[in-house]
Amino acid sequence: EPSVPRASRQRFVQEFSQCLFDFVIQLLPTTEELAVKEDVRKLLERLIRTIEPDSRLLSFGSTANGFSLRNSDMDLCCLIDSDERLAASDLVTMLGDLLERETKFHVKPLPHARIPIVKLSLDPSPGLPLGIACDIGFENRLALENTRLLYCYAMIDPTRVRTMVLFLKVWCKRRKINSPYKGTLSSYGYVLLVIYFLVHVKNPPVLPNLQQMPPLRPISPEDTHIGSYNTWFFDDIDLLRTRWASANTESVGQLLIDFFKYFARDFLYNTGVASIRAGLIKKESKGWQNDLDPVRYKDSRERNRFCIEDPFEADFNVARCVTKDGLYLLRGEFMRASRILSTRPERAIVAIAQLCE
Ligand code: GTP
Ligand code: MG
Numbered sequence: 001e002p003s004v005p006r007a008s009r010q011r012f013v014q015e016f017s018q019c020l021f022d023f024v025i026q027l028l029p030t031t032e033e034l035a036v037k038e039d040v041r042k043l044l045e046r047l048i049r050t051i052e053p054d055s056r057l058l059s060f061g062s063t064a065n066g067f068s069l070r071n072s073d074m075d076l077c078c079l080i081d082s083d084e085r086l087a088a089s090d091l092v093t094m095l096g097d098l099l100e101r102e103t104k105f106h107v108k109p110l111p112h113a114r115i116p117i118v119k120l121s122l123d124p125s126p127g128l129p130l131g132i133a134c135d136i137g138f139e140n141r142l143a144l145e146n147t148r149l150l151y152c153y154a155m156i157d158p159t160r161v162r163t164m165v166l167f168l169k170v171w172c173k174r175r176k177i178n179s180p181y182k183g184t185l186s187s188y189g190y191v192l193l194v195i196y197f198l199v200h201v202k203n204p205p206v207l208p209n210l211q212q213m214p215p216l217r218p219i220s221p222e223d224t225h226i227g228s229y230n231t232w233f234f235d236d237i238d239l240l241r242t243r244w245a246s247a248n249t250e251s252v253g254q255l256l257i258d259f260f261k262y263f264a265r266d267f268l269y270n271t272g273v274a275s276i277r278a279g280l281i282k283k284e285s286k287g288w289q290n291d292l293d294p295v296r297y298k299d300s301r302e303r304n305r306f307c308i309e310d311p312f313e314a315d316f317n318v319a320r321c322v323t324k325d326g327l328y329l330l331r332g333e334f335m336r337a338s339r340i341l342s343t344r345p346e347r348a349i350v351a352i353a354q355l356c357e
Contacts, residue, residue, distance in 0.1 A: 050098070054081045061074075095136070152210060
């Protein structure tokens with residue numbers, strides 16, 4: 001902003017960064033909450049083993065990727081380490097019955113969903129004032145791997161990456177643009193946008209590209225693929241934290257301001273795909289363009305308004321649920337946030353309150 005004196009602008013950004021940390025810290029889950037969730041996971045694992053003795057129940061999503069807010073739901077994935085196993089839909093039905101009999105959870109088995117899951121919830125109680133919501137899925141190894149990838153990105157620069165992601169998660173919930181069912185974007189989509197921005201838009205980058213780094217030792221394809229998807233990435237974070245230092249020293253406040261500006265003004269929504277593996281690529285190169293013949297491709301036109309490539313499932317658009325109206329809302333919100341931050345109020349704390357109004 002040319003009209004704003006530089007020193008005062010810098011003071012604002014500094015104060016804004018500090019306020020972002022303080023704001024996000026209050027929203028982290030408590031240790032009690034984490035302990036209760038771990039107890040729930042163990043209990044459920046014990047019960048599932050009465051049906052499938054060789055199974056493990058693992059956390060994925062925000063409880064495992066380092067981007068969890070207070071009272072976020074639990075995503076659990078059941079892996080079965082034997083060759084003879086029940087079909088997922090049968091397991092869902094049996095597990096639903098068992099949990100109904102043996103626990104206090106409200107249970108909703110969805111055996112015929114595209115991805116069969118059991119949905120569970122627990123009513124609020126004194127120890128758990130907001131209850132618990134939990135989904136159990138089966139054999140979703142890709143989700144476990146993308147959770148690990150996000151976790152590694154979070155650990156490379158925990159302060160900046162986590163503060164940004166957690167703030168955006170609160171912001172998009174408060175602004176009501178975090179509902180794939182209503183045409184806006186999932187939390188997972190927002191996290192990918194932040195990583196994409198920090199790896200590919202920021203120059204110098206804040207994060208390295210973990211999927212493009214040379215491996216330390218040769219690896220065979222069996223160790224790097226799940227089905228046809230290449231899930232390899234550089235995951236030796238201890239080594240990375242000693243060897244890799246970003247040349248980018250911008251504050252989290254500055255990064256967030258630039259993030260909003262980029263998605264308000266610069267991102268090429270019509271032709272571009274945000275890919276954390278490959279940077280900004282063309283919709284055309286993936287067959288995701290939305291100006292195809294409207295009769296034959298009615299669905300794909302609607303599906304590919306906004307394109308975010310999944311890090312492993314390269315043929316999968318994580319933002320496929322974003323509709324024309326949803327994208328309009330989303331861009332409007334990026335512009336609104338950008339405007340608030342450029343006409344910045346007196347105090348940073350007021351800016352944060354306005355952003356999340
Ligand atoms: P909150 O539940 O809002 O705290 O966020 P979250 O980090 O748990 O994200 P979300 O519930 O959107 O997704 C949970 C996990 O499911 C992600 O970390 C992914 O592993 C997986 N997932 C969600 N959506 C997709 C998707 O569209 N494609 C793929 N491949 N995985 C997804
Ligand atoms: Mg979740």
